[in-house]
Amino acid sequence: MELSATAYVILGMVSREPRSGYEIKGLVDDTTRFFWAASYGQIYPELKRLSEAGLIEGVDAPRGERKRTVYAITPEGRAALQQWLRQPPGIYEMREEGLLKLFFAGALPPEEAVATLRAMREHRLGVAERLRSIEPKALAKDGEGDPFPLMVLRGGIEFNEWFAEWCERMEAQLLDPAREKRSS
Amino acid sequence: MELSATAYVILGMVSREPRSGYEIKGLVDDTTRFFWAASYGQIYPELKRLSEAGLIEGVDAPRGERKRTVYAITPEGRAALQQWLRQPPGIYEMREEGLLKLFFAGALPPEEAVATLRAMREHRLGVAERLRSIEPKALAKDGEGDPFPLMVLRGGIEFNEWFAEWCERMEAQLLDPAREKRSS
DNA sequence: TTTTAGATATATCGAAGCGATATATCCTTT
DNA sequence: AAAGGATATATCGCTTCGATATATCTAAAA
Numbered sequence: 114m115e116l117s118a119t120a121y122v123i124l125g126m127v128s129r130e131p132r133s134g135y136e137i138k139g140l141v142d143d144t145t146r147f148f149w150a151a152s153y154g155q156i157y158p159e160l161k162r163l164s165e166a167g168l169i170e171g172v173d174a175p176r177g178e179r180k181r182t183v184y185a186i187t188p189e190g191r192a193a194l195q196q197w198l199r200q201p202p203g204i205y206e207m208r209e210e211g212l213l214k215l216f217f218a219g220a221l222p223p224e225e226a227v228a229t230l231r232a233m234r235e236h237r238l239g240v241a242e243r244l245r246s247i248e249p250k251a252l253a254k255d256g257e258g259d260p261f262p263l264m265v266l267r268g269g270i271e272f273n274e275w276f277a278e279w280c281e282r283m284e285a286q287l288l289d290p291a292r293e294k295r296s297s
Numbered sequence: 298m299e300l301s302a303t304a305y306v307i308l309g310m311v312s313r314e315p316r317s318g319y320e321i322k323g324l325v326d327d328t329t330r331f332f333w334a335a336s337y338g339q340i341y342p343e344l345k346r347l348s349e350a351g352l353i354e355g356v357d358a359p360r361g362e363r364k365r366t367v368y369a370i371t372p373e374g375r376a377a378l379q380q381w382l383r384q385p386p387g388i389y390e391m392r393e394e395g396l397l398k399l400f401f402a403g404a405l406p407p408e409e410a411v412a413t414l415r416a417m418r419e420h421r422l423g424v425a426e427r428l429r430s431i432e433p434k435a436l437a438k439d440g441e442g443d444p445f446p447l448m449v450l451r452g453g454i455e456f457n458e459w460f461a462e463w464c465e466r467m468e469a470q471l472l473d474p475a476r477e478k479r480s481s
Numbered sequence: 482t483t484t485t486a487g488a489t490a491t492a493t494c495g496a497a498g499c500g501a502t503a504t505a506t507c508c509t510t511t
Numbered sequence: 512a513a514a515g516g517a518t519a520t521a522t523c524g525c526t527t528c529g530a531t532a533t534a535t536c537t538a539a540a541a
Contacts, residue, residue: 219443259403
């Protein structure tokens with residue numbers, strides 16, 4: 114059976130404890146969103162498919178009058194997750210409108226490209242800050258034996274800070290082109 | 298008129314000289330692909346739309362019996378491109394299956410996560426190398442006054458090398474967890 | 482010399498993903 | 512009592528992606 118990577122996100126998210134579709138969406142938004150997002154339009158149909166395939170199992174868990182279904186991973190689901198984790202990763206995509214604008218910046222007077230770099234830098238610093246604000250929560254969970262979410266989160270912080278620093282360097286290079294040659 | 302970012306990729310690609318859809322696809326694959334890809338399924342319909350909107354203009358330029366249309370940017374198209382370049386960028390997406398697998402790696406015995414990090418590192422080193430092989434071509438064009446494609450290309454090389462180095466560090470951390478505490 | 486493989490050129494399809502929104506219930510605050 | 516926001520499930524339209532179909536041209540291999 115062929116499963117999408119998003120299916121494995123769901124398997125991973127229910128692998129420690131049963132969760133509802135809504136909870137999964139919230140978790141994804143708090144954690145993997147920066148390198149793998151998922152929408153309701155993916156999550157709910159996928160929960161149905163995984164349930165029919167026997168990889169997860171839905172259990173009614175209403176809160177008051179509002180009905181609610183939480184899904185738990187089955188032994189087959191756990192096996193499928195582990196089998197997937199052992200395959201080398203194959204999807205690497207990026208969509209960066211800032212780099213695109215920088216690439217075509219020759220169509221504008223040079224001093225205007227600086228504005229794009231500044232906006233990119235501000236954005237990256239903002240993301241880094243947001244990730245930092247999540248860090249204490251991830252650190253708390255780290256004590257329970259799973260170091261990977263924290264490792265990935267810190268990687269995200271480092272990446273955004275590295276990117277911001279690159280933008281700064283490129284801005285300096287644009288403002289003083291001679292400097293590049295002096296240092297090389 | 299609302300245009301997608303991919304429409305501006307096309308405007309940018311025909312802004313220096315007229316090109317066919319096939320040439321645009323090839324150019325994108327050689328340059329912006331790493332932060333903004335485009336498929337034939339986007340390019341050809343978009344060429345039609347941009348042409349109808351008067352932002353580009355198609356001219357028959359057959360090669361022998363094979364018909365061929367090259368598109369040139371119009372003054373309105375150039376204005377639209379510049380106006381877009383002046384807006385702050387707003388799309389930042391990433392899909393990294395490797396980080397996803399690392400995030401869920403707690404579901405496997407610890408020594409197996411190392412394999413994911415190694416695969417990620419190999420991949421990044423490979424991309425960096427491929428980008429380096431393009432560098433001389435970009436460097437040649439740099440002399441003609443547009444420094445931005447080369448700047449973006451070198452940014453891509455740096456990014457991939459930074460990422461590879463991060464993978465290496467994380468691998469070392471996994472293999473010797475005590476080290477992390479000693480250095481902090 | 483044939484043929485075959487690969488590049489050029491345009492076009493379209495299905496599957497997947499994304500963002501927004503509809504519906505409804507619950508809880509907390511004003 | 513009303514309003515606003517969180518919980519919960521679901522769906523729709525649009526964009527994008529990858530693969531592929533069709534056809535012509537060129538260069539190399541058999």
